[in-house]
Amino acid sequence: MEIIILILSGILFATAIYNLLQKQLLRIVIGTALLSHGAHLFILTMGKLKTGQPPILTDGVSEYTDPLPQALILTSIVISFGVTSLLLVLAYRTTQENKTDNMEQLRGKANE
Template sequence: MEFLVAASIGILTAVGVYLLLRAHSFPVIIGTVFLSYAVNLFLFAMGRLVIDKPPIIDKAATAYSDPLPQALVLTAIVISFGMTALIVVLALRGYLETGTDRVDGGRDDDAPVIDRAGERP
Protein backbone atom coordinates (compact mmCIF):
# COMPACT_ATOMS: atom_id res chain seq x y z
CA MET A 1 0.00 0.00 0.00
CA GLU A 2 2.86 2.36 0.79
CA PHE A 3 4.35 1.77 -2.65
CA LEU A 4 1.04 2.64 -4.32
CA VAL A 5 0.74 5.91 -2.40
CA ALA A 6 4.38 6.82 -3.01
CA ALA A 7 4.11 5.98 -6.71
CA SER A 8 0.94 8.03 -7.11
CA ILE A 9 2.58 11.02 -5.38
CA GLY A 10 5.59 10.68 -7.67
CA ILE A 11 3.49 10.36 -10.81
CA LEU A 12 1.31 13.34 -9.90
CA THR A 13 4.41 15.42 -9.17
CA ALA A 14 6.10 14.41 -12.43
CA VAL A 15 2.99 15.18 -14.49
CA GLY A 16 2.54 18.50 -12.68
CA VAL A 17 6.13 19.60 -13.28
CA TYR A 18 5.96 18.51 -16.93
CA LEU A 19 2.78 20.52 -17.48
CA LEU A 20 4.23 23.53 -15.67
CA LEU A 21 7.08 23.60 -18.18
CA ARG A 22 4.73 23.84 -21.17
CA ALA A 23 4.50 27.13 -23.06
CA HIS A 24 0.72 27.60 -22.94
CA SER A 25 -1.39 28.75 -20.03
CA PHE A 26 -3.96 25.91 -19.87
CA PRO A 27 -1.35 23.15 -19.29
CA VAL A 28 0.31 25.35 -16.67
CA ILE A 29 -2.99 25.67 -14.80
CA ILE A 30 -3.59 21.91 -14.96
CA GLY A 31 0.01 21.35 -13.80
CA THR A 32 -0.55 23.44 -10.68
CA VAL A 33 -3.71 21.43 -9.96
CA PHE A 34 -1.76 18.16 -10.25
CA LEU A 35 0.95 19.50 -7.97
CA SER A 36 -1.64 20.51 -5.38
CA TYR A 37 -3.10 16.98 -5.54
CA ALA A 38 0.38 15.55 -5.00
CA VAL A 39 0.95 17.80 -1.99
CA ASN A 40 -2.42 16.80 -0.51
CA LEU A 41 -1.58 13.10 -0.89
CA PHE A 42 1.84 13.74 0.64
CA LEU A 43 0.24 15.41 3.66
CA PHE A 44 -2.12 12.47 4.08
CA ALA A 45 0.74 10.02 3.84
CA MET A 46 2.80 11.93 6.40
CA GLY A 47 -0.12 11.73 8.84
CA ARG A 48 0.05 7.92 8.99
CA LEU A 49 -3.57 7.37 8.16
CA VAL A 50 -5.36 4.59 9.99
CA ILE A 51 -8.70 3.06 9.04
CA ASP A 52 -11.80 3.02 11.28
CA LYS A 53 -10.28 5.09 14.08
CA PRO A 54 -11.87 8.29 15.38
CA PRO A 55 -9.98 11.58 14.85
CA ILE A 56 -10.65 12.67 18.45
CA ILE A 57 -9.26 11.56 21.78
CA ASP A 58 -11.85 9.67 23.80
CA LYS A 59 -11.53 7.45 26.87
CA ALA A 60 -13.58 4.75 25.10
CA ALA A 61 -11.37 4.71 21.99
CA THR A 62 -8.32 2.47 22.10
CA ALA A 63 -6.57 4.30 19.25
CA TYR A 64 -7.25 7.40 17.22
CA SER A 65 -6.10 8.98 13.99
CA ASP A 66 -4.22 12.26 13.87
CA PRO A 67 -6.63 15.09 12.90
CA LEU A 68 -3.86 17.51 11.87
CA PRO A 69 -3.25 16.10 8.34
CA GLN A 70 -6.98 16.13 7.68
CA ALA A 71 -7.22 19.78 8.73
CA LEU A 72 -4.16 20.69 6.65
CA VAL A 73 -5.55 18.98 3.56
CA LEU A 74 -8.95 20.64 3.93
CA THR A 75 -7.24 24.01 4.22
CA ALA A 76 -5.00 23.21 1.23
CA ILE A 77 -8.03 22.25 -0.89
CA VAL A 78 -9.72 25.59 -0.19
CA ILE A 79 -6.55 27.57 -0.88
CA SER A 80 -5.77 25.67 -4.09
CA PHE A 81 -9.32 26.22 -5.35
CA GLY A 82 -8.99 29.96 -4.79
CA MET A 83 -5.55 30.08 -6.39
CA THR A 84 -6.76 28.08 -9.39
CA ALA A 85 -9.63 30.52 -9.89
CA LEU A 86 -7.18 33.44 -9.70
CA ILE A 87 -4.79 31.84 -12.18
CA VAL A 88 -7.63 31.14 -14.63
CA VAL A 89 -8.73 34.77 -14.47
CA LEU A 90 -5.16 36.00 -14.95
CA ALA A 91 -4.63 33.64 -17.89
CA LEU A 92 -7.87 34.83 -19.50
CA ARG A 93 -6.86 38.45 -18.99
CA GLY A 94 -3.42 37.78 -20.44
CA TYR A 95 -4.97 36.11 -23.48
CA LEU A 96 -7.32 39.04 -24.04
CA GLU A 97 -4.49 41.57 -23.66
CA THR A 98 -1.88 39.83 -25.81
CA GLY A 99 -3.93 37.69 -28.19
CA THR A 100 -1.99 34.52 -27.31
CA ASP A 101 -2.06 32.09 -24.43
CA ARG A 102 1.70 31.54 -24.25
CA VAL A 103 3.20 32.14 -20.82
CA ASP A 104 6.70 32.95 -22.07
CA GLY A 105 5.65 36.04 -24.01
CA GLY A 106 6.28 34.48 -27.41
CA ARG A 107 3.82 34.38 -30.27
CA ASP A 108 2.36 31.39 -32.05
CA ASP A 109 2.99 31.49 -35.78
CA ASP A 110 -0.38 30.01 -36.66
CA ALA A 111 -2.42 31.85 -34.01
CA PRO A 112 -4.65 34.65 -35.26
CA VAL A 113 -3.78 38.12 -34.07
CA ILE A 114 -6.71 39.74 -32.28
CA ASP A 115 -6.76 43.31 -31.07
CA ARG A 116 -8.48 44.58 -27.92
CA ALA A 117 -11.82 45.10 -29.70
CA GLY A 118 -11.90 41.41 -30.66
CA GLU A 119 -11.28 42.05 -34.36
CA ARG A 120 -8.51 40.79 -36.57
CA PRO A 121 -6.38 43.55 -38.07
Protein backbone atom coordinates in the same frame (compact mmCIF):
# COMPACT_ATOMS: atom_id res chain seq x y z
CA MET B 1 -1.03 1.29 1.41
CA GLU B 2 1.18 4.25 2.29
CA ILE B 3 3.71 3.24 -0.35
CA ILE B 4 1.07 3.14 -3.11
CA ILE B 5 -0.25 6.58 -2.21
CA LEU B 6 3.27 7.96 -2.03
CA ILE B 7 4.02 6.62 -5.53
CA LEU B 8 0.75 8.15 -6.72
CA SER B 9 1.67 11.53 -5.31
CA GLY B 10 5.11 11.18 -6.88
CA ILE B 11 3.48 10.56 -10.27
CA LEU B 12 1.26 13.60 -9.73
CA PHE B 13 4.31 15.74 -8.95
CA ALA B 14 6.11 14.48 -12.05
CA THR B 15 3.19 15.14 -14.40
CA ALA B 16 2.64 18.51 -12.76
CA ILE B 17 6.21 19.59 -13.36
CA TYR B 18 6.07 18.27 -16.94
CA ASN B 19 2.96 20.39 -17.53
CA LEU B 20 4.47 23.44 -15.82
CA LEU B 21 7.36 23.36 -18.25
CA GLN B 22 5.09 23.55 -21.30
CA LYS B 23 4.62 26.72 -23.33
CA GLN B 24 0.84 26.69 -23.54
CA LEU B 25 -0.77 28.63 -20.70
CA LEU B 26 -3.65 26.24 -20.03
CA ARG B 27 -1.26 23.32 -19.60
CA ILE B 28 0.60 25.33 -16.96
CA VAL B 29 -2.66 26.00 -15.10
CA ILE B 30 -3.45 22.26 -15.16
CA GLY B 31 0.08 21.63 -13.94
CA THR B 32 -0.45 23.80 -10.84
CA ALA B 33 -3.72 21.98 -10.09
CA LEU B 34 -1.99 18.58 -10.30
CA LEU B 35 0.84 19.89 -8.14
CA SER B 36 -1.54 20.84 -5.35
CA HIS B 37 -3.22 17.41 -5.54
CA GLY B 38 0.15 15.75 -5.18
CA ALA B 39 1.03 17.88 -2.17
CA HIS B 40 -2.32 17.22 -0.48
CA LEU B 41 -2.10 13.46 -0.91
CA PHE B 42 1.38 13.67 0.50
CA ILE B 43 0.19 15.39 3.69
CA LEU B 44 -2.55 12.79 4.10
CA THR B 45 -0.02 9.97 3.86
CA MET B 46 2.25 11.63 6.39
CA GLY B 47 -0.46 11.25 9.05
CA LYS B 48 -0.60 7.46 8.44
CA LEU B 49 -3.55 5.92 6.57
CA LYS B 50 -6.07 3.95 8.59
CA THR B 51 -9.66 2.88 8.10
CA GLY B 52 -12.42 2.60 10.64
CA GLN B 53 -10.67 4.42 13.47
CA PRO B 54 -12.14 7.42 15.30
CA PRO B 55 -10.30 10.70 14.71
CA ILE B 56 -10.28 11.62 18.41
CA LEU B 57 -8.48 10.31 21.42
CA THR B 58 -10.74 9.38 24.33
CA ASP B 59 -10.19 7.11 27.29
CA GLY B 60 -9.89 3.50 26.30
CA VAL B 61 -9.16 4.16 22.63
CA SER B 62 -5.59 3.31 21.72
CA GLU B 63 -5.95 3.21 17.91
CA TYR B 64 -7.06 6.47 16.33
CA THR B 65 -6.78 8.38 13.07
CA ASP B 66 -4.69 11.53 13.21
CA PRO B 67 -7.10 14.46 12.61
CA LEU B 68 -4.46 17.12 12.09
CA PRO B 69 -3.39 16.25 8.51
CA GLN B 70 -7.04 16.35 7.48
CA ALA B 71 -7.43 19.82 8.95
CA LEU B 72 -4.25 20.93 7.18
CA ILE B 73 -5.41 19.52 3.83
CA LEU B 74 -8.82 21.14 4.13
CA THR B 75 -7.19 24.54 4.64
CA SER B 76 -4.76 23.93 1.83
CA ILE B 77 -7.49 22.73 -0.59
CA VAL B 78 -9.55 25.86 0.01
CA ILE B 79 -6.52 28.07 -0.59
CA SER B 80 -5.42 26.31 -3.75
CA PHE B 81 -9.01 26.36 -5.03
CA GLY B 82 -9.09 30.13 -4.59
CA VAL B 83 -5.70 30.63 -6.19
CA THR B 84 -6.53 28.35 -9.13
CA SER B 85 -9.73 30.25 -9.91
CA LEU B 86 -7.84 33.55 -9.75
CA LEU B 87 -5.15 32.05 -11.97
CA LEU B 88 -7.72 30.96 -14.56
CA VAL B 89 -9.20 34.46 -14.75
CA LEU B 90 -5.76 36.03 -14.93
CA ALA B 91 -4.62 33.59 -17.62
CA TYR B 92 -7.77 34.30 -19.64
CA ARG B 93 -7.34 38.08 -19.40
CA THR B 94 -3.65 37.84 -20.25
CA THR B 95 -4.41 35.78 -23.34
CA GLN B 96 -7.10 38.24 -24.41
CA GLU B 97 -4.96 41.35 -23.92
CA ASN B 98 -1.71 39.99 -25.30
CA LYS B 99 -3.44 37.95 -28.03
CA THR B 100 -1.32 34.87 -27.36
CA ASP B 101 -1.21 32.00 -24.86
CA ASN B 102 2.34 31.03 -25.69
CA MET B 103 4.73 31.71 -22.81
CA GLU B 104 7.58 32.13 -25.27
CA GLN B 105 5.88 35.24 -26.63
CA LEU B 106 4.98 36.54 -23.15
CA ARG B 107 8.62 37.03 -22.28
CA GLY B 108 8.71 40.82 -22.53
CA LYS B 109 11.58 43.09 -23.53
CA ALA B 110 14.48 44.45 -21.56
CA ASN B 111 14.10 47.96 -20.14
CA GLU B 112 10.35 47.96 -20.21
